[in-house]
Amino acid sequence: MSEAATPPGSVPGTVFPPGFDPVAESVEKTLCFRGFWAWAVLILLIALGISLFMWLLRKCIQGPAYRKANRIDGKVVIVTGCNTGIGKETVLELAKRGARVYMACRDPGRCEAARLDIMDRSRNQQLFNRTLDLGSLQSVRNFVERFKAEESRLDILINNAGIMACPRTLTADGYEQQFGVNHLGHFLLTNLLLDRLKHSSPSRIVVVSSAAHLFGRINREDLMSEKNYGKFFGAYSQSKLANILFTLKLSNILKGTGVTVNCCHPGVVRTELNRHFAGPGWMKSVLQTGSLYFFKTPKAGAQTSLRLALDPQLESSTGGYYSDCMRWPLVPWARNMQTADWLWRESEKLVGLPPLEPPPPGQSPTQNGNGTQNGIGSSSASATANPASGEMQSVETVVVNRS
Numbered sequence: 025m026s027e028a029a030t031p032p033g034s035v036p037g038t039v040f041p042p043g044f045d046p047v048a049e050s051v052e053k054t055l056c057f058r059g060f061w062a063w064a065v066l067i068l069l070i071a072l073g074i075s076l077f078m079w080l081l082r083k084c085i086q087g088p089a090y091r092k093a094n095r096i097d098g099k100v101v102i103v104t105g106c107n108t109g110i111g112k113e114t115v116l117e118l119a120k121r122g123a124r125v126y127m128a129c130r131d132p133g134r135c136e137a138a139r140l141d142i143m144d145r146s147r148n149q150q151l152f153n154r155t156l157d158l159g160s161l162q163s164v165r166n167f168v169e170r171f172k173a174e175e176s177r178l179d180i181l182i183n184n185a186g187i188m189a190c191p192r193t194l195t196a197d198g199y200e201q202q203f204g205v206n207h208l209g210h211f212l213l214t215n216l217l218l219d220r221l222k223h224s225s226p227s228r229i230v231v232v233s234s235a236a237h238l239f240g241r242i243n244r245e246d247l248m249s250e251k252n253y254g255k256f257f258g259a260y261s262q263s264k265l266a267n268i269l270f271t272l273k274l275s276n277i278l279k280g281t282g283v284t285v286n287c288c289h290p291g292v293v294r295t296e297l298n299r300h301f302a303g304p305g306w307m308k309s310v311l312q313t314g315s316l317y318f319f320k321t322p323k324a325g326a327q328t329s330l331r332l333a334l335d336p337q338l339e340s341s342t343g344g345y346y347s348d349c350m351r352w353p354l355v356p357w358a359r360n361m362q363t364a365d366w367l368w369r370e371s372e373k374l375v376g377l378p379p380l381e382p383p384p385p386g387q388s389p390t391q392n393g394n395g396t397q398n399g400i401g402s403s404s405a406s407a408t409a410n411p412a413s414g415e416m417q418s419v420e421t422v423v424v425n426r427s
C-alpha cells in the first residue's frame with residue numbers, strides 16, 4: 025500500500041488515506057461555507073421582498089387620502105356614531121380644520137372619552153357631546169330639538185353610525201335593528217334637519233353606506249326580515265342599499281336648494297363594526313391578525329367621507345356614490361328610482377313623517393306597495409311610529425318643520 029504524497033500547504037508529516045485529495049476537500053469546505061451564507065442572504069432577501077410587498081399592499085389598501093388643506097373654521101357639523109372607528113377619525117380631522125362638531129352618539133360615556141381625546145389632539149374646544157340613539161325615533165327627535173335650540177345653522181351632516189350583522193333584534197319602535205338604525209334613524213334625522221341645512225346652504229349631507237349594497241335587495245314583501253333574516257347578506261346589505269337609494273331620492277328633492285347629498289363606501293376598515301361576529305375563537309384571531317395587513321386603518325377609512333364633506337371642488341356635486349375618494353357608477357338595482365320612490369314613501373310612514381309627494385295613483389296614503397298598512401307586518405311597531413294607529417301622536421307634534 026503506497027502512501028499519498030503530502031500536498032503543498034498541508035502540515036508536513038500528515039498522512040492521508042489513499043484517494044483523499046485535501047485540496048479538493050478544502051475547496052469543498054470553502055464552498056460549503058459560502059453556501060451557508062448564500063442561503064442566509066437568499067432567505068434575508070426573500071424576507072425583505074415579502075416585507076416590501078406587504079408594505080406596498082398595505083399602502084395600496086389604505087387608498088388615497090384627502091390632502092387639500094382647506095379649513096372650515098366655525099362651520100357647524102353633526103357626525104353620528106363618532107365615539108370610535110371611522111366616525112371618530114372623521115371628527116378628529118374636522119376638528120383640526122376648525123369645525124364646531126356635534127358628536128351624536130348613543131353612549132354618553134364613550135362619547136365623552138372620545139371628545140376629550142379629540143380635543144386634546146386637535147386643540148379645538150368646539151366639540152359637543154350629544155346623545156342620539158338611532159334605534160329610537162324619540163331619541164332622534166329629542167336630539168334634533170336640542171340641536172335646533174342650540175344652533176341656528178348646520179353646514180355638514182355626516183350620517184356615519186351603523187351596525188352590522190347583529191342577531192335579529194328590534195329597535196325601540198319595533199323595527200328590525202339594522203334597517204332601523206342604519207336607514208330609518210338617519211332618514212328621520214336628515215329630514216328633521218333639512219330646514220337648517222337649507223338655511224345654511226351651500227351645505228352638505230354625507231351618507232356612509234357600504235359596498236355590501238351590492239348583495240342587497242329592498243325586500244318589499246318583508247322589509248323587516250320577519251320571514252327570513254340574513255344577518256349580513258340580508259338585513260345589513262338591504263340597509264346599506266337603502267342608504268344609497270335614500271341619497272339618490274334626496275338629491276332629487278334637494279335640487280336647486282344648494283344642499284348636496286352624496287354617499288360612500290369607506291373601504292374594508294379595521295373597526296369595531298364586526299363586534300357581532302360570532303365565529304369560533306381561532307377565526308376571530310386570524311381575522312384580527314389579517315386585518316392588521318389587509319384592512320384600512322380608521323383614519324384611511326375616513327378619507328372618502330372627508331373629501332365629500334370638505335372638497336371645495338364638490339360643492340355642487342350631488343347624488344354620487346364614492347369610494348377611495350372617487351366617484352363610481354352604481355349597479356342597476358342601486359339606481360332604480362322606482363324602488364327609491366317606494367322606499368322614501370315607506371320610510372315616511374314608518375317614522376311618522378307626512379308625505380312630501382302625493383302617493384302614486386291607486387294607492388292610499390297609508391298603504392305600502394304590498395297592500396299592507398305601513399309595511400309593518402308585526403304588531404310590535406309602536407303607536408308613535410305607526411300613523412295608522414288611533415293612539416298615534418299627531419304628526420305635527422312629532423315633526424319639526426322640514427320645509
Ligand SMILES: NC(=O)c1ccc[n+]([C@@H]2O[C@H](COP(=O)([O-])OP(=O)(O)OC[C@H]3O[C@@H](n4cnc5c(N)ncnc54)[C@H](OP(=O)(O)O)[C@@H]3O)[C@@H](O)[C@H]2O)c1
Pocket residue numbers: 104105106107108109110111128129130131134156157158159184185186187188205232233234235289290291292293294295296297298
Ligand atoms: N368598517 C368597515 O369595514 C365598513 C365597511 C363599509 C361600511 N362601513 C360603514 O361605516 C360606518 C362606520 O362604521 P365603523 O366601521 O366605524 O364601525 P364602528 O367602529 O362599530 O362604529 C360605529 C358607530 O356607530 C355607532 N352606533 C351604532 N348603533 C348606534 C345607534 N343605535 N345610535 C347611534 N349610534 C350608533 C356606534 O356606537 P357604539 O360604539 O355606542 O356602539 C359607533 O360609534 C357604518 O355605517 C358602517 O356600516 C364600515
